[in-house]
Amino acid sequence: MARSLWVRRGRARLRAVALIGIDGSGKTTQAHRLAExxxxxxxxxxYHRNAGGRRWLGRLAHRLGxxxxxxxxxxxxxxxxESVLRWLAIALALLTCLVTGRTAVMDRYAACQYASIRAHGGQRWERLARVGYRVFPAPQVTFLLTVDPAEAYRRIERRGTDHESMRWLTAAATAYRALPEYGSFIVVDANGTPEEVSRRIRAHLTGWLPGDPPVPPGGARPPSGGAGRDGPVPAQARP
Ligand SMILES: Nc1ncnc2c1ncn2[C@@H]1O[C@H](COP(=O)(O)OP(=O)(O)OP(=O)(O)O)[C@@H](O)[C@H]1O
Ligand SMILES: [Mg+2]
Incomplete structure (x- = not known):
């Protein structure tokens, strides 16, 4: 029954979807909503929080003066x-979804680590990180949430759990755009309300979320050469 549904929809089962983007872009908010x-x-x-431990280490640093x-x-x-902790988190998330058969909604994925390395000026470590992260399969869909860094800054300040500088947020936004994987991302404008952003995301998953409205004009933009506008994209080409 389930199989025939998938065949009728012409879709493979959705195994993993990732949400990536700068701090404050709304990844955690949207990943929870999407899993629901x-x-x-x-x-x-x-939902899987693939954290790199930066916030936790920051709190430890404060405690140590x-x-x-x-x-x-x-x-x-x-x-x-960060690279090691995030690798472990992703490995655990993938293993969990393999065992349970549930779809993994990934709050951050490998690309976040590459962007972090670039934005922190540690380029010489990127090759090494890529060797380690290459073992992970690419999610069927990776949403890059793009937001004005000034808006991301305001959201983080309102959240009140941590602080990020405008300089860092801008550097991170640039790093995501410069990644070689960029063309395989579904770029979603994350500047609206949480509801608007959720609709834009879901509009790209119509095969798995039937009944949702089609993507509004200008609502989400697949990058040039990337996936089509309507419905889920094929698996990203990555070894
Ligand atoms: N579309 C939105 N409009 C306004 N506020 C939002 C929106 N989406 C999320 N927020 C709020 O902004 C803050 C940051 O959102 P969220 O934690 O989801 O971002 P994030 O991308 O996961 O950030 P980080 O990378 O730091 O974990 C939260 O307090 C959240 O409630
Ligand atoms: Mg988050």
């Missing part, structure tokens, strides 16, 4: 810790 929407549509999905995590372990040390 998929589950409600009969496609059991689990340092202004931030970087002053505690150094820039390269922080990138190494």
């Amino acid at each position: 929407a998929l589950t409600a549509a009969g496609q059991p999905a689990t 340092r202004p931030d995590a970087q002053r505690l372990v150094g820039r390269d040390g922080l990138l190494a810790v």
